[in-house]
Amino acid sequence: MSLPSPPPVDPNPTTIEPWREFALAYLREQFGPHAPTELGPPALFPQSPLEGDGAAFVFPFIAAPGGNEPQEFAAVVGRTEANYYPAASLSPEQLYDVHLGTRFMLTVGISQADESERRAYDPTDDVTALIRQVAPGEAVDGVALETMFRVGDERHAVCTCRVAGEALYIMTRDCPPGFYRLTHLPPHVVYRLHLGQLLRQEAAHEARAERRTT
Secondary structure (H helix, E strand, O other), X not given: OOOOOOOOOOOOOOOHHHHHHHHHHHHHHHHHHHOXXXXXXXXXXXXXXXXXXXXXXXXXXXXXXXXXXXXXXXXXXXXXXXXXXXXXXXXXXXXXXXXHHHHHHHHHOOEEOOHHHHHHOOOHHHHHXXXXXHOOOOOEEEEEEEEEEEEOOEEEEEEXXXXXXXXXXXXXXXXXXXXXXXXXXXXXXXHHHHHHHHHHHHXXXXXXXXXXXX
């Protein structure tokens, strides 16, 4: 079975149905006989910070891959590469950020750093310094490097720690800092979410700057 062409209309509040049908066709291709037959109400993202991408819908759905226990997922379709993700208790905005981060990693060619680089990096000082900026005086322990990515000449580190007893993910090294309580997620998913948030924040900042100059 081949995936039909995307609808000729951009995602917007009046074009939900053709994009719903496209998403269902895409999921039939991905899940086969275990594909969903219905999708939940979508969230619309009318703009994308990625060059070449455009508006997109995020459709929630439930499926049982391989005939296993049903799970919650979300499909992202629109003027972008269609994909789906485990919902993992994330909001539609967070799932869209994961999608943006995934697309960005593929476009830019971000890859995992060598094991030798990961072993050579002790994140303790970097994590402690970041925590002191946002929560001075709080106890920090359990610092660990979860994974590291190569972004050109830069290295982005995904670390975990406990701050006042609360488990957190923290982005360090050359990565713009970020703090997340989403420790139920794998580190690569949180990194992609972080990238997506950064992309949308940068696009919003540029849009505000442009409005001030016009």
